[in-house]
Amino acid sequence: MKALVLSGGAGTRLRPITHTSAKQLVPVANKPVLFYGLESIAAAGIREVGIIVGDTAAEIRGAVGDGARFGLAVTYLPQPAPLGLAHAVLIAREFLGDDDFVMYLGDNFVVGGITELVDGFRAERPAARILLTKVPDPSAFGVAELDPEGRVARLEEKPACPRSDLALVGVYLFTPAVHEAVRAIRPSARGELEITDALQWLIDQRRTVASTIVSGYWKDTGNVADMLEVNRSVLELLTPGNEGTVDRDTEIIGRVRIGPGAVVRGSRLVGPVIIGADTVVENSYIGPSTSIAENCRITGSEIEYSIVLSGSSLLGVGRVEASLIGRSVEITPAPPIPAAHRLVLGDHSKVQISS
Structure with missing residues (x-):
């Protein structure tokens, strides 16, 4: 069995972060989202992985390399434009051969991995298996409709009037039957x-498309709110530890991990919190669900429920919450503005101004 990991796409919902970085490499708990997916694939016993890449190909290659660090053998498959998930399967045909495969969207996050799912697929081998989860706004996703027996009856991509609240999670399992399906469909x-059209084609051809309702945690990390929520979820499982230097005037509460070379002075850290290597925190408060990457500087500031990427600094600012701060960002207090009133008054006006 092989894996096909999709790591193209522009990441428009995460701009401006993704103007200079691939969305799959934005870190969660100081580790790129893509790495969690690759680790799950390796844990499921899969070794050959094809990674679909687009405009950020060089960055993805630089981060993942040949895959050896994950126990994987990686092949890079360029996609000239983001023409759909089924198009990714189409261009990966030679790499996939006649093997079964799992298709994993590189910016998706599934807590608990995919090992059980892969083992079940290997045993049963339906033409395809999809993961489904209930969402409040299904019109933003591919949507599945089940028949009374719980079988997949109909699929539709981003419908204006969804027939159910079951959205497709970004993990799919296929036998080689899908190759005929992606050749048979036309652009939407x-x-x-659309991969939903290919799946519907399989259903129409009376091929079995099985489904699994996700009972664990899943997120599409395509926007800031979801990135912060995934970061919170991962930090809840954080193993505390200190490889840096913490002075006696610092208070640490809960699960806090401090990376090598990091220095914390006169501060209060309330976990779960992770502090990256060589970061300096002085006279500051770092609150729950916060990831500070390497080589950052936090001085005289407060930050909570946030992600700070490498090389950034918060110097003497007030409280920062629910924020995603990119690389090499500098945040400082604004200069004082003289208090003044600017008036345009008509004749015989009366104005009262508080001192």
Whole structure:
């Protein structure tokens, strides 16, 4: 069995972060989202992985390399434009051969991994298996409709009027039957080859498309709110530890991990919190669900429920919450503005101004 990992796409919902960084490499608990997916694939016993890459190919290659650090053998498959998930399967045909495979969206996050799912698929081998989860706004996803027996009856991509609240999670399992399906479909109204159309083709051909309702935790990390929530979820499982230097005037509460070379002075850290290597925290408060990457500087500031990427600094600012701060960002107090009133008054006006 092989894996096909999708790591193209522009990441428009995470701009401006993704103007200079691939969305799959934005870190959660100081580790790129993509790495969690690759680790799950390796844990499931899969060794050959094809990674679909686009405009950020060089950055993805630089981060993942040949895959050996994950116990994987990685092949990079360029996609000239983001033309749909089914198009990714189409261009990966030679790499996939006649093997079963799991398709994993590189910016998705599944707590607990995919080992049980892969083992079940190997044993049963339906034409395809999809993961489903209930969402409050299914119109933003591919949506599945189940028949009274719980079998997949109909699939639709981003429907205006969803027939159910079951959205497709970004992990799919396929036998080689899907290759005929992706060749048979045509581009949708938005110009993409939709994987939901390929799955529907399999259903129409009376091939078995099985489904699993996700009972654990899943997130598409395509926007800031979801990134912060995934970061919170991962930090809840954090193993505390200190490889840096913490002075006696610092208070540490809960699960806090401090990386090598980091220095914390006169501060209060309330976990779960992770502090990256060579970061300096002085006279500051770092609150729960916060990840501070390497080589950062936090001085005289407060920050909570946030992600700070490498090389950034918060110097003498007030409280910062629910924020995603990119690389090499500098945040400082604004200069004082003289208090003044600017008036345009008509004749015989009366104005009262508080001192």
